[in-house]
Amino acid sequence: MSPTLSLAWKSARNRKVTAILSILTVAISVILLLGVERIRTQAKSSFANTISGTDLIVGGRSGQVNLLLYSVFRIGNATNNIDWKSYQEFSQHRAVEWAIPISLGDSHKGFRVMGTNHSYFEHYRYGQKQNLTFSQGAKFDGLFETVVGADVAKQLGYKIGSEIIIAHGISDVGFSRHDNLPFKVVGILAPTGTPVDKTVHVSLQAIEAIHVGWESGANLGNTPEAHQLNAMDFQPKQITAVMLGLKSKLQTFALQRQINTYTKEPLSAILPGVALHELWGMMSVAEQALMAVSGFVVIAGLLGMLSSLLTSLQERRREMAILRAMGARPKHVFSLLILEASSLTFIGIIAGTLALYLILTLASPIIQQSYGINLSIITLSSYELSLLGLVQLAGTVIGFIPALRAYKQSLSDGMTIRV
Amino acid sequence: MKTNNQPPVIELSQVSFTWPGNDSPTLAIPQLHVNQGEHLFVKGPSGCGKSTLLSLLTGINTVTKGKVTVLNQCLSDLPGNQRDKFRADHIGYIFQQFNLLPYLSVIENVTLPCQFSKQRRSQVSGDLQTEAKALLNKLHLSESLMNKPVVELSIGQQQRVAAARALIGKPKVIIADEPTSSLDHDNRTAFIELLLDQVNHAQSTLLFVSHDPTLEPLFDRSIDLRSLNQVGGEQ
Numbered sequence: 152m153s154p155t156l157s158l159a160w161k162s163a164r165n166r167k168v169t170a171i172l173s174i175l176t177v178a179i180s181v182i183l184l185l186g187v188e189r190i191r192t193q194a195k196s197s198f199a200n201t202i203s204g205t206d207l208i209v210g211g212r213s214g215q216v217n218l219l220l221y222s223v224f225r226i227g228n229a230t231n232n233i234d235w236k237s238y239q240e241f242s243q244h245r246a247v248e249w250a251i252p253i254s255l256g257d258s259h260k261g262f263r264v265m266g267t268n269h270s271y272f273e274h275y276r277y278g279q280k281q282n283l284t285f286s287q288g289a290k291f292d293g294l295f296e297t298v299v300g301a302d303v304a305k306q307l308g309y310k311i312g313s314e315i316i317i318a319h320g321i322s323d324v325g326f327s328r329h330d331n332l333p334f335k336v337v338g339i340l341a342p343t344g345t346p347v348d349k350t351v352h353v354s355l356q357a358i359e360a361i362h363v364g365w366e367s368g369a370n371l372g373n374t375p376e377a378h379q380l381n382a383m384d385f386q387p388k389q390i391t392a393v394m395l396g397l398k399s400k401l402q403t404f405a406l407q408r409q410i411n412t413y414t415k416e417p418l419s420a421i422l423p424g425v426a427l428h429e430l431w432g433m434m435s436v437a438e439q440a441l442m443a444v445s446g447f448v449v450i451a452g453l454l455g456m457l458s459s460l461l462t463s464l465q466e467r468r469r470e471m472a473i474l475r476a477m478g479a480r481p482k483h484v485f486s487l488l489i490l491e492a493s494s495l496t497f498i499g500i501i502a503g504t505l506a507l508y509l510i511l512t513l514a515s516p517i518i519q520q521s522y523g524i525n526l527s528i529i530t531l532s533s534y535e536l537s538l539l540g541l542v543q544l545a546g547t548v549i550g551f552i553p554a555l556r557a558y559k560q561s562l563s564d565g566m567t568i569r570v
Numbered sequence: 571m572k573t574n575n576q577p578p579v580i581e582l583s584q585v586s587f588t589w590p591g592n593d594s595p596t597l598a599i600p601q602l603h604v605n606q607g608e609h610l611f612v613k614g615p616s617g618c619g620k621s622t623l624l625s626l627l628t629g630i631n632t633v634t635k636g637k638v639t640v641l642n643q644c645l646s647d648l649p650g651n652q653r654d655k656f657r658a659d660h661i662g663y664i665f666q667q668f669n670l671l672p673y674l675s676v677i678e679n680v681t682l683p684c685q686f687s688k689q690r691r692s693q694v695s696g697d698l699q700t701e702a703k704a705l706l707n708k709l710h711l712s713e714s715l716m717n718k719p720v721v722e723l724s725i726g727q728q729q730r731v732a733a734a735r736a737l738i739g740k741p742k743v744i745i746a747d748e749p750t751s752s753l754d755h756d757n758r759t760a761f762i763e764l765l766l767d768q769v770n771h772a773q774s775t776l777l778f779v780s781h782d783p784t785l786e787p788l789f790d791r792s793i794d795l796r797s798l799n800q801v802g803g804e805q
Contacts, residue, residue, distance in 0.1 A: 154685035158674075165673030473671055475630070477735070478658020478686035480651055 155483055159490040162470065166463060170495060173456040177499025180445070180452030181542060182507045187445040188535055189511070191438055193526050198431060201345045202423045204276035206403050209233065209241065209410055210392040212417035216433070219426040222253065222392040225263040225346045229255065232389040237416050241393065246402040249274040251394040254358045254387065259317050262303050264351045266358035266390070274396055277345045287311055288338035294357050298338035302348040309336050315351070317361060332361050359385035449542055453549050456495055460488065460553040464560070471561045485558040492550025493543065500539050504531070577642060579743060579775040580604035580627065585636035587622055595634065597622045598800040604775060609766060611786050612779045614795030620779055623795065624747055627777070628661055629653030641742055658687035662736030662774070664746040669732035670720040677702050677716055680734045690739025705734040709764050726757045733765050740772040747779050762788050
């Protein structure tokens, strides 16, 4: 079959423009198909990697997706806080191994500020149960010390020793800044690819301290100075949520039930995995729509190739007749067309895949920055390979249509040149 | 059936051919013999069954009645793909004009039949390219033309490339279907003389179809398809 392949190649090269256009339509549809698939799976894994190792998240009574969104993704706000006493009670529960209290509500230049304690740095895990690590510095110890996430440090150019002002609420405007109480950066976390990178961490006590004089929600002018506050002892009264790690997974449901039916305060306890799943499920409609669109683009691309192959058949009748006279059999003519369709598809797939990697290399820093989705440049997964295989198969099958026509034509035309 | 010491290369007996869907036959030839090494001129204007006759001789179509024997092989006995193989192995074919594949080089055009026939490849001793060049040289095509794209060649030059393609691998039968109709008179004679030389050299049998009676004297024998074909003129 190799003479046929070389004939198919030379013949297609003779019709360069249409061949290149066919390759381009296939390549573009492959870029879209793989691109959507990449974004889908990586967004999903980026999502699932946000939190790991936490058995329960406890917050004020609300839906599990809402609680997950504000406690883990720092999206939206808590509807209710938790009383410090409840935190103490559950953190000392016999089933609980560790507890991370978190307190949200303030911001710094668009990044959320989170009050927490040292157990956050010890027990919080993301990805494949990875601990948080410091790229520089260490945990906060003093009241006005802060540890910032990797993105915060990078985007705002913070180093160890930088001083930052925290704003009340999430809109960072002049009158709402806690500007008499600057914080000093003492630690910068290594990048995690999770919302942690975009978080400014301070101690729970600091959150209480900067709000002295802000009880009504605005600064009424009687905020004490930093040295006075340092001397005071701040016991938080309320926090936003608690992340719990249990001694045994078996106790998860029992404790969840106990928290959900807690009588002193309306609380919700959620399993992060289940909530993540539900959250992703909400987005699956968009996900499926994207997949469907890229599927249709592939079909459109292949149909474009089909139409150009069919159009070319009419003008190739002379070519077929000459080949027949030179001893080519109808099966040669048939395989000539199949080979052309499948090679065009194949080259299109290769070109599309290469172009996708080029685009990913160029665009992934931008996507990472603006959407927080980490598109790592990885080799093709077996699912992606099977998608490409499917495109190749479809391209070859589509080649049967012009091939059959050419076969019939060459049977009826024989060596008569009909133009 | 190969008992006679010099059997005809082409033999038609009581041949009749009707296109599918037609009521009356297009071609009816009671008898035709072409001997080994003969140069036969077949005269006939278009519409007298010329294409039909050629399609029967090359095995593209098979007779409705009667028998077409080429090189002792009854063509209607062979299944379609065997007839294709038979044509590839034994018949060199020259078309009227625009004969060459534009996307192949001159040499590639000439060697094309050897791509489809092992037998014709095996008739070429040594390198295929060298043989193609030698044939082209004998047909007075200079070396410098061989690397040009075929579309830049003149019609006369293209026809000589087509002749080389029909001759490569020394097929037993060469069929030329009005190969000179687009050439001027001087070129016609020159082309035919070159062709006949090479046909003799390859010891092939030539069947030359044309409607131009002035070429007749160049051939051993001439037949008029209009008188041969009993249904001629009805088409």
